[in-house]
Every structure is written in structure tokens, then in C-alpha cells.
Amino acid sequence: MGRLFGTDGVRGVANADLTAEMALGLSVAAAHVLAEAGTFAGHRPVAVVGRDPRASGEFLEAAVVAGLASAGVDVLRVGVLPTPAVAYLTGALGADLGVMLSASHNPMPDNGIKFFARGGHKLADELEDRIEQVYREHASGEPWDRPTGAGVGRVKGYDEGFDKYVAHLVGVLPNRLDGLKVVIDGAHGAAARVSPEAFARAGAEVVTIATEPDGLNINEGCGSTHLEGLRAAVVEHGADLGVAHDGDADRCLAVDAAGNEVDGDQILSVLALGMKEAGTLRKNTVVATVMSNLGFKLAMEREGIEVLQTAVGDRYVLEEMKRGGYSLGGEQSGHVIALDHATTGDGTLTGLLLAARVAATGRPLAELAGVMERLPQVLINVRDVDKTRVTSSARLAAAVSEAERELGDTGRVLLRSSGTEPLVRVMVEAADLEQARAVAERLADEVKSALG
Numbered sequence: 001m002g003r004l005f006g007t008d009g010v011r012g013v014a015n016a017d018l019t020a021e022m023a024l025g026l027s028v029a030a031a032h033v034l035a036e037a038g039t040f041a042g043h044r045p046v047a048v049v050g051r052d053p054r055a056s057g058e059f060l061e062a063a064v065v066a067g068l069a070s071a072g073v074d075v076l077r078v079g080v081l082p083t084p085a086v087a088y089l090t091g092a093l094g095a096d097l098g099v100m101l102s103a104s105h106n107p108m109p110d111n112g113i114k115f116f117a118r119g120g121h122k123l124a125d126e127l128e129d130r131i132e133q134v135y136r137e138h139a140s141g142e143p144w145d146r147p148t149g150a151g152v153g154r155v156k157g158y159d160e161g162f163d164k165y166v167a168h169l170v171g172v173l174p175n176r177l178d179g180l181k182v183v184i185d186g187a188h189g190a191a192a193r194v195s196p197e198a199f200a201r202a203g204a205e206v207v208t209i210a211t212e213p214d215g216l217n218i219n220e221g222c223g224s225t226h227l228e229g230l231r232a233a234v235v236e237h238g239a240d241l242g243v244a245h246d247g248d249a250d251r252c253l254a255v256d257a258a259g260n261e262v263d264g265d266q267i268l269s270v271l272a273l274g275m276k277e278a279g280t281l282r283k284n285t286v287v288a289t290v291m292s293n294l295g296f297k298l299a300m301e302r303e304g305i306e307v308l309q310t311a312v313g314d315r316y317v318l319e320e321m322k323r324g325g326y327s328l329g330g331e332q333s334g335h336v337i338a339l340d341h342a343t344t345g346d347g348t349l350t351g352l353l354l355a356a357r358v359a360a361t362g363r364p365l366a367e368l369a370g371v372m373e374r375l376p377q378v379l380i381n382v383r384d385v386d387k388t389r390v391t392s393s394a395r396l397a398a399a400v401s402e403a404e405r406e407l408g409d410t411g412r413v414l415l416r417s418s419g420t421e422p423l424v425r426v427m428v429e430a431a432d433l434e435q436a437r438a439v440a441e442r443l444a445d446e447v448k449s450a451l452g
Contacts, residue, residue, distance in 0.1 A: 004135075005128040007313045009114030011103050014056030018111055020063040022135075023101075027067030029135035030097065030115050032144065033127060039096050039118060048093060048116075048158070050078040050086040051101035052190040052248050055215035056111045060101050064113065069153030070146065073097065078161035080213075082190040082249035083114065084346035085165040091120035091343060092164065102190065102248035105225050108218050120343040122315055162194065169198045169349055172341040174278065175360045178203035182355055183242035185230040186211035187223025191249035195348045202352060207237050219246065224253045224334055224347075231259035240358060241365045243351035250314075251334035252347035254354055256366040264334040265296040266369040267354055271336070272305055272328055273371060274357045280327060280340065281305070287320045287329030289313070294412045294429045296332075299372035312416070314345050375410070376433035378440040380426045385451035387417035387424050399446045403428070403439050411436070413443065424451065 090098030098116030186192035210222035275281035330336035335345035
């Protein structure tokens with residue numbers, strides 16, 4: 001039986017893979033494990049519970065709340081809010097636990113459950129493993145002590161969470177956005193109300209698209225995975241820029257005034273230079289993943305900024321940031337972490353900080369993002385191979401070395417096994433697209449031959 005927890009909580013098709021019984025059981029297990037760890041020592045525990053607008057979130061939220069309350073945890077229901085809002089409120093309210101129900105950019109039938117520890121930080125792998133162990137023990141019939149009477153948890157709504165979070169976002173901006181026109185694509189998701197409100201309070205003129213969630217239309221042809229509508233709206237309205245979120249609004253991609261995409265690497269570049277200028281880029285370093293475009297690393301080196309690279313996944317970026325005391329990190333996909341203001345990737349905050357840089361400099365986003373040149377990147381998925389041998393194959397190591405010599409200083413090769421599928425990803429970057437494609441295809445054939 002595989003591990004329930006992935007890199008971003010437990011996910012699956014709601015009511016098929018992720019059931020009400022599982023949500024309830026995981027919540028009970030989380031309460032017990034955190035009690036074991038001493039999180040609740042000396043006081044009555046409190047949890048913050050939020051969700052995105054998916055229809056399935058309604059019954060899954062009820063299951064989570066029931067599980068926590070039955071384990072003696074008081075619950076504050078904050079309703080539909082972004083994942084980073086739940087993380088922020090968990091810390092700001094001094095709660096012992098945060099729970100978010102969302103499947104991020106996944107299609108509507110999916111859903112997920114993610115836990116935050118005290119302070120709004122993601123749980124360590126060891127705690128997730130222990131939660132899964134306790135959950136399976138309970139599911140097999142092992143009894144647990146159930147509080148009764150006044151010992152059961154109490155449940156109440158916390159509608160103030162919306163204003164508290166928006167005020168936090170606007171309050172951390174270095175300058176206002178007066179004079180900017182911004183189009184916001186809310187992905188019919190958790191940021192549909194939050195993001196437009198935050199931008200408006202910060203002084204921007206706001207145009208919205210995909211901000212009418214009905215429980216069924218989240219991520220449907222919109223948001224950070226479908227930028228076509230945002231591109232068109234920015235050009236149509238003559239806006240200075242557009243920002244797009246995913247379903248739970250922990251990421252942000254942007255488009256410039258001409259409708260051209262500005263990806264996570266470019267956003268990191270713009271923010272890094274602004275923070276360096278302001279003296280807030282700690283240790284003059286940005287943390288990114290191995291999937292970041294080589295153009296990003298070359299641009300940062302040219303600007304005198306060090307880049308540290310981690311495995312793919314925002315949790316690994318965050319771990320490195322916390323370990324080294326860095327203030328900025330993120331992924332090409334738009335997960336950007338500004339650790340001075342948030343404990344996780346925050347799409348609304350990212351968009352606000354990007355717009356603030358445009359407003360402060362008076363320069364168009366296209367000019368600011370032009371600090372880095374995105375090198376052509378070719379990605380090929382090689383399926384049905386033994387991915388466990390990708391790092392131990394001498395034949396592949398030799399093939400990669402040969403490819404890197406051919407590409408020189410302006411090229412890069414990466415072979416990476418998928419965490420969930422039986423495949424190996426071959427990524428090649430080069431100044432010339434045709435060269436990148438040719439090298440990638442040759443390496444894909446090598447992978448198939450060596451590992452097939």
C-alpha cells in the first residue's frame with residue numbers, strides 16, 4: 001500500500017479516493033499525533049479549517065470538523081479562503097493546527113487535505129508518516145480515547161478571517177499600487193474574493209475574470225494553467241499587467257501589458273532585484289529548484305545574486321530557505337515564497353509584490369521581466385522504464401556528460417524520475433531550440449534503451 005501523503009498533502013478523487021471517512025479519520029489521527037508531540041500541552045487545542053470552493057469541499061469540511069471536534073479540538077471554520085490564508089491565520093490566531101481542503105490546480109472532481117502545524121508551517125515528513133500510521137491503526141479497529149461531555153471540541157465560524165488576511169497582505173507592501181490597472185484571474189477558486197479586494201485596497205484599478213465560483217467550475221479553462229483568457233483581457237482593457245492564480249491561490253503567474261506570459265522564474269528575478277535594492281534579500285541569495293530555467297540562474301549570476309537549487313517541490317524550497325535563513329524562493333510554476341511575510345507560497349501576495357515593483361519603478365512589467373532571457377527548454381517523458389536506476393546507470397551518466405559537453409555553458413541537461421509515475425523526465429535547455437530538441441530526443445532514446 002502506497003504512502004497517502006504526497007508532497008502537498010493527501011489528494012485524490014473526492015468521494016472515491018478521498019472519502020468523508022478518510023478525512024474524518026486523518027483529522028482524528030492528526031489531533032492524536034500532535035498531542036503525542038506535545039503541541040497541545042497545557043491547553044485546549046484549537047484548529048483553523050478552510051477550503052476552496054469545490055462542491056466536495058462542503059462534505060469533506062464537515063468530516064474534518066467532526067473528526068477534530070470528536071478528538072477534543074476546538075475548531076474555527078474560516079470558510080472559502082486560499083491555502084496561504086489558512087496558514088497565516090493558523091499562526092496569527094495562535095492555533096495549534098491548520099487544515100486546508102483543496103486540490104490546488106487539479107480538476108474539480110479531485111480534492112485534498114493538507115495540515116499545518118502551529119505557526120502555519122507545513123508538517124514534517126515524520127509527523128505525516130505518524131499521522132498515516134495512527135490513521136491506519138484506527139481504521140483497523142484499534143480503539144482510542146474519546147472525550148465526552150465538556151471534553152469534546154466546540155465549533156464556530158470565524159468570518160473575520162477574510163478581512164484579517166487581506167489587511168495583512170496590504171500591510172506588508174512596500175508601496176501602494178495607485179495608477180495601475182490590473183486584471184485578476186481568480187480561477188473560480190479560493191482567491192476569487194480575496195485577490196480583487198487586496199489589489200483594490202492597495203490602490204489598483206481592478207478588472208476581474210473567473211471570479212464567480214459555483215463549486216463546479218474551479219480551474220476550468222482559467223487560472224494559472226490556462227492563461228489565454230487573461231492574456232486577452234489584459235490587452236482588451238489596456239491593463240498594465242495581469243495575474244493568474246490556481247484553485248487554492250498558493251501560486252501566481254503573470255502577463256505583461258502585451259499579453260506575454262511572465263513565469264515564476266521571471267517573477268523571482270523581478271522580486272529578487274527589488275529586494276536586493278531594498279536590502280531585504282537575505283544573504284543575497286534566492287532559492288529555486290533544479291527545474292528553474294537556466295536563463296534565471298545566468299541572470300542572477302550577472303546581477304550578483306546567488307542561486308541555491310533544491311529538488312522539485314515548494315516544500316523543498318521552503319525547507320532550504322528555513323535552514324539557511326533566506327528570504328526569497330520559488331518555482332517556475334509560480335509558487336513564490338516571501339518568507340518575511342508568509343510561511344508558504346502565496347499567489348495573492350506574489351502578485352501584489354510584483355505589481356508594487358512595477359508601481360515603484362514606473363517601468364513596464366515586460367522591461368522588468370526582461371532581466372532574464374528564458375532559454376528554450378525541451379521536456380520529454382519516457383514512460384514504462386525502471387526509474388529507480390536513473391541515477392545509478394553508468395551508461396546514462398556517460399550520455400549526459402557527452403550532451404553537456406556538446407551544449408557548453410549555455411545549455412543544461414536534467415534526468416529526473418517522477419515521484420508518482422513509472423517514467424523518467426528528460427529536460428534539456430540550450431540557446432538554440434533545435435539543438436535542445438535534438439539532444440533531448442537522443443537522451444530519451446538512451447533512457448528507453450538503458451532502463452526499458
